[in-house]
């Protein structure tokens with residue numbers, strides 16, 4: 001499990017036609033897709049997924065945005081997956097994201113920032129289980 005991470009292509013990137021471009025960057029960086037689906041979060045489910053941020057001032061906006069349209073959820077596998085994927089996506093605020101990162105290329109703003117990436121092995125497992133059953137992990 002420690003070689004896996006969890007990602008979402010967020011509603012902004014899906015709406016803007018960037019699913020293919022983002023998946024190409026993920027594949028080119030050497031990640032194997034373990035599980036993948038397109039779905040839409042209810043506000044309740046988005047609130048649950050981001051519960052760790054519920055005291056933050058941007059929580060309401062975040063939940064609203066993440067439930068505003070379809071997303072693509074995926075579990076990814078690679079050696080050192082969590083850390084390497086955080087490097088591939090770049091800084092939370094695209095203004096600070098390095099050249100060559102997914103957020104540099106596709107994020108619109110700090111809130112509408114194209115992709116999610118787990119921040120620890122423990123959260124990668126929790127987040128993957130939030131979206132996928134054992135039968136959906138290949």
Ligand code: DAT
Pocket residue numbers: 053058062091092110111112113115116117119
């Ligand atoms: P990350 O997605 O890089 O792990 P995070 O966990 O700190 O960032 O925050 C989760 C999401 O919340 C982030 O992707 C976008 C939104 N967010 C974070 N900080 C924000 C801010 N200052 N204003 C608006 N949205 C913010």
Ligand code: MG
Pocket residue numbers: 117119
């Ligand atoms: Mg985070």
